[in-house]
Amino acid sequence: xxxxxxxxxxxxxxxxxxxxxxxxxxxxxxxxxxxxxxxxxxxxxxxxxxxxxxxxxxxxxxxxxxxxxxxxxxxxxxxxxxxxxxxxxxxxxxxxxxxxxxxxxxxxxxxxxxxxxxxxxxxxxxxxxxxxxxxxxxxxxxxxxxxxxxxxxxxxxxxxxxxxxxxxxxxxxxxxxxxxxxxxxxxxxxxxxxxxxxxxxxxxxxxxxxxxxxxxxxxxxxxxxxxxxxxxxxxxxxxxxxxxxxxxxxxxxxxxxxxxxxxxxxxxxxxxxxxxxxxxxxxxxxxxxxxxxxxxxxxxxxxxxxxxxxxxxxxxxxxxxxxxxxxxxxxxxxxxxxxxxxxxxxxxxxxxxxxxxxxxxxxxxxxxxxxxxxxxxxxxxxxxxxxxxxxx
Amino acid sequence: xxxxxxxxxxxxxxxxxxxxxxxxxxxxxxxxxxxxxxxxxxxxxxxxxxxxxxxxxxxxxxxxxxxxxxxxxxxxxxxxxxxxxxxxxxxxxxxxxxxxxxxxxxxxxxxxxxxxxxxxxxxxxxxxxxxxxxxxxxxxxxxxxxxxxxxxxxxxxxxxxxxxxxxxxxxxxxxxxxxxxxxxxxxxxxxxxxxxxxxxxxxxxxxxxxxxxxxxxxxxxxxxxxxxxxxxxxxxxxxxxxxxxxxxxxxxxxxxxxxxxxxxxxxxxxxxxxxxxxxxxxxxxxxxxxxxxxxxxxxxxxxxxxxxxxxxxxxxxxxxxxxxxxxxxxxxxxxxxxxxxxxxxxxxxxxx
Numbered sequence: 051x052x053x054x055x056x057x058x059x060x061x062x063x064x065x066x067x068x069x070x071x072x073x074x075x076x077x078x079x080x081x082x083x084x085x086x087x088x089x090x091x092x093x094x095x096x097x098x099x100x101x102x103x104x105x106x107x108x109x110x111x112x113x114x115x116x117x118x119x120x121x122x123x124x125x126x127x128x129x130x131x132x133x134x135x136x137x138x139x140x141x142x143x144x145x146x147x148x149x150x151x152x153x154x155x156x157x158x159x160x161x162x163x164x165x166x167x168x169x170x171x172x173x174x175x176x177x178x179x180x181x182x183x184x185x186x187x188x189x190x191x192x193x194x195x196x197x198x199x200x201x202x203x204x205x206x207x208x209x210x211x212x213x214x215x216x217x218x219x220x221x222x223x224x225x226x227x228x229x230x231x232x233x234x235x236x237x238x239x240x241x242x243x244x245x246x247x248x249x250x251x252x253x254x255x256x257x258x259x260x261x262x263x264x265x266x267x268x269x270x271x272x273x274x275x276x277x278x279x280x281x282x283x284x285x286x287x288x289x290x291x292x293x294x295x296x297x298x299x300x301x302x303x304x305x306x307x308x309x310x311x312x313x314x315x316x317x318x319x320x321x322x323x324x325x326x327x328x329x330x331x332x333x334x335x336x337x338x339x340x341x342x343x344x345x346x347x348x349x350x351x352x353x354x355x356x357x358x359x360x361x362x363x364x365x366x367x368x369x370x371x372x373x374x375x376x377x378x379x380x381x382x383x384x385x386x387x388x389x390x391x392x393x394x395x396x397x398x399x400x401x402x403x404x405x406x407x408x409x410x411x412x413x414x415x416x417x418x419x420x421x422x423x424x425x426x427x428x429x430x431x432x433x434x435x436x437x438x439x440x441x442x
Numbered sequence: 443x444x445x446x447x448x449x450x451x452x453x454x455x456x457x458x459x460x461x462x463x464x465x466x467x468x469x470x471x472x473x474x475x476x477x478x479x480x481x482x483x484x485x486x487x488x489x490x491x492x493x494x495x496x497x498x499x500x501x502x503x504x505x506x507x508x509x510x511x512x513x514x515x516x517x518x519x520x521x522x523x524x525x526x527x528x529x530x531x532x533x534x535x536x537x538x539x540x541x542x543x544x545x546x547x548x549x550x551x552x553x554x555x556x557x558x559x560x561x562x563x564x565x566x567x568x569x570x571x572x573x574x575x576x577x578x579x580x581x582x583x584x585x586x587x588x589x590x591x592x593x594x595x596x597x598x599x600x601x602x603x604x605x606x607x608x609x610x611x612x613x614x615x616x617x618x619x620x621x622x623x624x625x626x627x628x629x630x631x632x633x634x635x636x637x638x639x640x641x642x643x644x645x646x647x648x649x650x651x652x653x654x655x656x657x658x659x660x661x662x663x664x665x666x667x668x669x670x671x672x673x674x675x676x677x678x679x680x681x682x683x684x685x686x687x688x689x690x691x692x693x694x695x696x697x698x699x700x701x702x703x704x705x706x707x708x709x710x711x712x713x714x715x716x717x718x719x720x721x722x723x724x725x726x727x728x729x730x731x732x733x734x735x736x737x738x739x740x741x742x743x744x745x746x747x748x749x750x751x752x753x754x755x756x757x758x759x760x761x762x763x764x765x766x767x768x769x770x771x772x773x774x775x776x777x778x779x780x781x782x783x784x785x786x787x788x789x790x791x792x793x794x
Contacts, residue, residue, distance in 0.1 A: 051444065051445060051446060051447055051448060051451060051511050051714075051715055052445065052719070053445060053715045053716060053719060053721060053723075054719075122443070123443050126443070316789055316790065320790060320791075323794075325793070326793045326794045328783075328793065331782075331786035331790060332779060332782050332783070332786065334786055334789060334790065335782035335785040335786040335789070336782060338726075338730075338785055338789055339709070339730040339733070339734055339782070339785065342709075342712065342726070342727070343705040343708045343709055343712070346445065346708040346709070346711070346712040347704060347708045349443055349445040350707075350708060350711075352443050353443045353444055353445040353446040354446060362700065362703070362704045362707070363707075363708065365704075366700055366701045366704045366705075369697075370701055370704070370705065373701075421690075423697070424690075424693065424694040424697035424698065425690070425693065425694075425697075427697035427700050427701065428687075428693035428694065428696055428697045429693075431697070431700055432669075432673045432676075432687075432693075432696055432697070432700065433677065434673065434676055434685075434687040434688070434693050435677075435684075435685055435687055435688035437690070
């Protein structure tokens with residue numbers, strides 16, 4: 051049992067840090083420190099291309115497709131250094147972390163040729179069309195319909211919570227292609243270009259005033275007949291496989307962002323005297339402990355080479371970080387006091403800590419609510435009886 | 443990344459778990475509770491048959507020369523059965539203090555007896571201790587397994603001394619103790635003869651590190667056992683025609699226990715590893731592990747009582763053993779708030 055990374059990994063860390071810090075001090079200094087997903091979208095698309103030009107855009111992918119075949123440890127290190135350098139989040143996160151790996155795993159050779167180079171190059175931005183107004187936690191309840199007509203898929207329905215759909219080029223959509231089917235049966239996973247008359251995108255304003263999510267409406271939207279991944283009717287299998295890509299590597303990078311937020315709270319507490327309040331001191335200590343335990347939980351998770359088995363650290367990770375961050379948002383407001391209730395910005399825009407307080411309410415909802423997480427933990431981790439569900 | 447047990451550590455864990463599951467039964471633990479809080483046969487087997495007592499003692503001092511990760515593995519397995527053993531006083535505190543801070547003569551005089559289990563030692567803390575002409579006056583009302591000890595390691599926080607139970611002016615009175623698997627005693631010295639530990643700072647630091655990791659690991663084992671026993675009950679117990687584990691109000695509470703336990707597990711092995719690797723994170727990790735794991739054990743044991751309903755409140759059910767042990771761990775070696783204030787001071791400096 052060891053805590054750290056190998057010597058070779060630490061050399062790699064230096065290489066990552068040098069390049070990223072150079073970029074953030076140079077050509078891309080204007081985007082350094084942007085925390086909102088919606089800030090400076092055009093510059094951030096250019097940043098995606100810059101990453102690709104230096105082969106940093108998808109280091110975990112095979113070299114053949116623009117990656118570096120990076121080990122798990124190297125991917126973790128890159129994610130950590132990326133966040134530490136103050137680089138804003140990837141606008142093509144969905145393409146790199148979800149669409150790409152899905153195509154690599156389930157796509158045909160022709161689909162790999164068609165999609166992967168564009169994603170790797172930062173030219174094709176993807177978004178995800180899973181949730182619907184009536185299919186949230188119960189994802190298998192999707193109603194958006196797809197039918198084959200004259201050699202094309204014709205799609206009708208509505209998706210919701212499509213992050214960054216308004217700046218994306220493609221969307222992958224789980225559609226019900228078998229008339230009268232229910233639950234996970236009869237679904238197909240389609241790749242659709244967004245720029246077409248049949249797709250309309252409307253932003254959803256959030257409680258922090260920002261709008262990174264959208265409603266996406268499909269009215270006779272079209273894509274070619276060979277746009278499905280896997281097989282027709284196998285959409286559920288593909289969607290579940292994709293969700294498995296979503297956890298893991300990026301989590302340690304995400305924690306660097308959490309570290310910055312906690313540091314900001316500590317700085318605010320020192321500046322306004324809250325650091326002398328014994329109750330605030332206890333809560334800051336608890337936050338520090340929680341963040342460290344998140345790190346070592348993630349290292350346990352990534353050290354577990356037996357990926358067929360979902361270990362306890364992995365199963366509890368989502369609820370752990372989400373709840374921690376929501377608590378951190380509340381702590382930030384308690385440290386700021388009434389200064390946290392007002393903003394100097396126009397247009398209902400908020401500095402880091404009040405924005406954290408507001409945005410972190412979403413953390414315990416998206417990607418599986420805390421309630422759904424507890425069901426999963428109880429059923430998969432503790433073998434308790436299952437909740438009612440669709441029969442597959 | 444290798445933050446996982448090695449094959450050797452996995453083997454130690456399996457051996458220890460099997461040993462305690464087979465031997466540290468409820469009946470034997472309860473027999474020890476009726477007597478003096480030590481299962482003597484279990485202790486002898488642990489020390490001699492398995493040879494586990496010296497696991498974190500250097501080979502030069504007669505131990506196995508492994509580290510706190512291995513000690514934590516053993517303490518976790520013992521805690522999972524609330525085993526009635528003097529591990530805290532004898533091994534984590536006294537043997538560690540003597541191995542790290544004793545002179546060659548002191549190590550020779552005491553370690554082999556401590557590691558064979560024949561000598562039991564207890565740790566006495568008294569910040570007001572008086573030392574005059576090599577004689578100690580003072581003591582504590584709350585010495586774990588103090589009534590069974592033949593040797594006391596005594597400290598005022600900076601110095602450390604060894605006192606024999608059979609020395610003159612040593613008075614020991616057993617206390618009726620809530621956690622009967624680790625009974626406390628009042629130990630008083632009234633000008634007792636003593637010898638100073640050769641290197642007290644090193645000895646006390648080693649004892650502190652091992653005891654914080656050991657207690658945290660013991661708490662982790664107790665928490666995990668509380669969860670497993672309650673989950674078993676949830677699958678078997680039927681009310682309203684369904685296993686009670688099918689109700690979300692019940693399931694979600696068990697899930698929350700698991701979320702805490704997985705963090706406690708990270709905390710314990712982070713702290714153990716940080717000490718073994720000499721990491722600069724070690725002081726923070728020790729405070730974090732002790733406070734977090736103790737609170738987790740208490741919460742899980744308390745939930746075990748609640749989620750078992752009436753049977754969980756009976757003397758007959760083992761829930762109260764875990765509950766009382768968890769409560770005692772919360773207080774031993776500094777309460778949670780005290781450890782968290784230490785961490786706050788590392789981050790924020792002293793409060794004005």
